Amino acid sequence: MVPYLFLVASLLSCGAHVAVAQQLQVHIVPHTHDDVGWLKTVDEYYYGANNSIQHAGVQYILDTVIDELSLDPNKTFIYVEIAYFWRWWNEQDDDIKALVKTLVNNKQLEFVNAGWCMNDEASTDYNSIIDQMSLGLRFVSDTFGPQARPRVAWHIDPFGHSAEQAAIFAKMGFDGFFFARLDYDDWNKRLKENTAEMVWRGSPSLGAESDLFTGVLYYFYGYPPGFCYDVGCDDPPIQDDPDLFDYNVPDRVNAFVAAAMDQAQHYTTNNIMMTFGMDFNYQNAHENFKNIDKLIKYVNQDGRVHAFYSTPSRYIDAVHAANKTWTLKTDDFFPYADYPNSYWTGYFTSRPALKGYTRVCNNILQACKQLEAIHDGFPGQTQSSLDLQMAMGIDQHHDAVSGTSKQHVAYDYAERLHIGQVECEVLMGHALSDLAAKDGSPPLDLQFCEYLNISFCPSSETDTFNVIIYNPLAVDYGKLFEIGRVFSFPVIGNSFDVYDGQGNPVEAQVVPIAQTQQVVTDANYLIYIQPKGDIPPIGFKTYFIRPTSNVRHTSARPTKVYQHRNGDKDFSIANAVLSLTFDGVTGRLKSMTNIASDVTASVDQQFMWWNASDGNNVNSSQASGAYIFRPNGTAPFPINPGNIAQVTVVSGDVVQEVRQVFSPWVTQTIRLFSYNVPVFEYTIGPIPKGDGLGKEVISRFSTNLTTGGVWYTDANGREMQKRVRNYRPTWTLNVTEPVAGNYYPVNSRIYIQDVTTQNQFTVITDRSHGGSSLNDGQVELMVHRCLLYDDSKGVGEPLCEPGDTGKGLVVRGTHVVILDDLMSSINYRSLVSRALTLGPMFALQPSTGDISDYITYYNTNYTGLTTQLPFQLNIATLQFLSSNTLLLRLEHVYQIDDPAPFNNPVTVTLDNMFTGFSVVSVTELVLGANENIDNVQRLQWNVEEGSKVSYKKQNVFGPSFAVTLNPIEIRTFELEVKMKQ
8 A cells, every 4th residue: 555645635616625634535537438439330329229239329328417417516527529429519409508518617527538539549640630639629619618628638448559649649738648458467567566657758759748647547447346336237336224124335335445445555646536437328327426426425424535526637636736756658558468368459450441441531631621721611512621520530439440340330430431522522623623713714523533442433434534633742742752743544545645734745654454453444544644843732733634546656655564474584673763673483572672772672572361360279269350460370371372473564664563463362563653662552352261261461571681670660650669579668578479469550651670781671551550570671561351250359240341242352552662771761751651641632524625725714733832841841731710710730740860851940931831821810729729829738747757858839920920840740820811812
C-alpha cells in the first residue's frame, strides 16, 4: 500500500465534496462506451435495432441519463462519441436542449475525447484522425461554448496506442489521456513498479510540447468486480433494508473498500478513478444510478475511503495538485498482446479493401474541402463536403477501418463513404467547372472515374475526352519529385493523340490491358499520359485525348510486348536513373541499381502466405482472426513450388512493365516510368480455402542490406518509429510468438537501413498494413487475409470476405519502392508518401468539340497558390467554415532528427499565399480547431528525465501574417478572407 501523504482539499461545482485529509479519494466515473458500429451498424446501434445480435440502443442511453442527471446535481456522466450525440441532439426539442446545456454548464455532463468516434490508432492516417476529432470538438464548442471544451482524451478500447495519437491529443490542448489496453507484460511490470500513470512524450520533434499525462485504467474500462448495476448484469444490487433477509450493505461496503484499496496500492496519489460502465450501458440509467447512490452513501458512512461522483477532468486536477514527478514514456504501445499467444496484430491488415478505400476517400475529402474553400462554399446548393466528413469520421472508429466489424457492418461503412464520395464529386465538378469557365461560358459536365483501380472508366472509354487534373498538394507535381507525373485511363483502341492546354502534343503510350485485369471493362488498352511541365499547386491543368487513324504518327507511342520464357537468362528494365534485374528462372525481381546514387542491392521480392492457426495446438487455443495474427509456424509457404512467376514484359517510351503471374489468385505488375521509384501493383484473391487452411498473404522483399535487427515504421503517416526484433524498450519481452510479436502497423512507409553504408530500402504503401523485418535485410507487408475461424475477441465470425461474387475478395494495391542513399531516401520517402496520400483528382468530360474552341472559352490552367510552398511544408487542411471564413492547417513534414535542410524551420507569409482570396485576419487555434490557442493553458507535469526546451510560440501578426513551422509541427488557423473576383 502506498502511504497517502497528500492533503487535497478542493471544492467542486455541482455536488461539491470536500476531500478528507489522508483519506483515499475514489472518483466514480459513470460512462458508456458506444461503438460507432461493430456487431451492428451505426443506425442499428442508435435505434436499438437488430437486438438478436446485441441488445444496444444509444438513444435510450442518452434519454435516461439526462433524466437522471436532472434529478440530482451530484450525479455526473461522461460522453464520448459525438456521431451519436449529434444525431440525438438534433431530435430534441428546445426544452431538452436547454436542460442539457445546464447540465454541461454545471459540469454534470462532461464531454471527454469528443471526436466523431473513438478512432483506431493503428490503421488511421493522421489527417483523418485530426478531421474526425475536429468535427466532434467543433460541434461541442459551437453548441455548448468554450466552457464545455473537453480536457481529457479517452481511448479505452483501441487495441494498442500510437505515439502520434498522443502527440495529436497534446496539441489539441488535452490535459490527460486514459486508456485500458496494453501488453500484458507491460501492465504487470507497471503494476509492480506503480507506473500505471506516467507522462507520455509522443513526439521527439515537438519535445515537451507533446507531453501528456497518461493513465491506464485499473479495471479495464468496466465496473469494479462485483459492482455492475446495468441491465443484464449478474452482480447483486445494494439491498439496504435491514428488515429483509438479503440485507447486504456491510458485505457490499467491505467488497468495495477492498477493491479500492487493491487499486490504490498501484497508484501513487491518494486519488483513484473507478469507471462504472461498459459497452452500451445505461440504457436504463435509473438502475445504475440508484445503486451507485446507495453505494456512495454507505461507503462514506463507513469512512475508510471517500467515494463520490466525478469525471476524468476532476480526477486529473486532483492528481496534478499532488505535484508529483512522473516517469517519462517516449515510445508507443504497439503491438498489444493480452495473453502470451494472443497478439492483436492481424487487424493491421484486416479488410484491406476497406483500408484502401478509406485512404482514397481521405484523398477525395481533402481535395473536396480545398475546392469548396476556394469557391467560398456553394450557397443554395445541397452538396457539401459534410456528408463525406461525417462518413470518414465514422470510418475512423476502432472497429471500422481496423477491419474488426461484422461483414454487414463493413458494407455499411463502405456505403456511407460512397454516398459522401459522390456528393464531393458533384461539388468538385461544379468548382472546377466554375474555375475553368471564362465569362459567359456554359458549365462543363465533369465526371469522375471511381473505378480506375480496376481499369474501368465509362468517361474515358469513348472516342474523345478531356481531362482536368487537379493537384491537391501545395507543391508542383513534377518539379520537386516525379512520382505522379504519369497518369493512365482505360480506352478502347490503340491510336490516340494527346494535347495540353495550349494545344501542344503530349507524350503518351498505349498499353494493352493484362488479361488478369480485364474484369468488368470493355476497354482493352490503357493510355499513359506524361504531362509536360508541372501540375500547379492547389490547381489544375487540362489535357485533350483524341483518337486518330494514323498509328505511326500519334503522340501516343507504340508498345512492345513479349512473353518471357522461364529458364532464359536474366533480363532487366531500366531508365536513366534506375535498373531492375529479374531472375531468368523464377521471373522474380533479383536486384535493383540506383544509377543516379550509385547504390546497388540484391532484392528478391515474392509473395508467400502464413498458415493461420486454427487454435488447436499444444501451446494455445488461440486462433488467427480479425484481431489476432497467429501463424502456425515461423516459415511462410510459397504461392507455388519455387514461387515461379510467368512473366510478360511491356516496353515503351513512357512506361515499362513486368507482369508476373504467380497463380490465378496472385498477380503483380511492376512499372518503371522515367523517375527513380518503381511501382509494384499487386492483385490478390480470391484466396483459396478449399484445402481448409486459413491464409495470411505477404509481400516479402529480401535484400543484402545489413540491418542489425532494426527497422522503422511510420506512426499514422508522421514520425518514424524505431523497431528492434524481439525487443521492447520498457520491459523484457517474453518471445512467445516470434512472427506476430514482431509485427507493427505500417500506415504509409517502412524502411531498413544498412548499418555501414547508411543506404536505405523503403516501401511506401497506399493503405495501412501489418509489417515487419523478421530477418536482417528483409521487409514484409501483409496484404490480404482469409481466415476460417473466429479469434474469440468479440466479433463472432471468421474474417474471410466474400467479395462481389461471393467467391472471395480480390484486392488490388500499390507499393512504391525506394533504394537510395541516406539523404535521397529521406527526401523521396516523405515526398512520395505525400504524393500517394494526396494524389491528383481526375475530372473527365466526354467531348467531340474542337480543342481550339475549348481553349477560347475555358481556362486550361489554374493555380490556387501564388507560389508553391517550400518542399518541407504541406497544406494539411484548407476548409470552408462559412462565407469568407476558412480553416487552414500548415504542416512541416520532416522530423527533428532528419538532417538539414529537411529539418530546417520554415517561414511563410499568409497575406499573399492564395490567388483566389486575400487574408484579412488570422486567429491561431489548437489543433482540433475548437479553441483559440491563447485561451488554452495546459497542465504542466514534472518528469524524472526533465523537459527538453520547447519551441517558443510565434504569434502571427498582419499585414504579412508570417508563420514559422518547426520540424513535424502542425499549426491551425482560422482565416477571415476577402474573395477576389
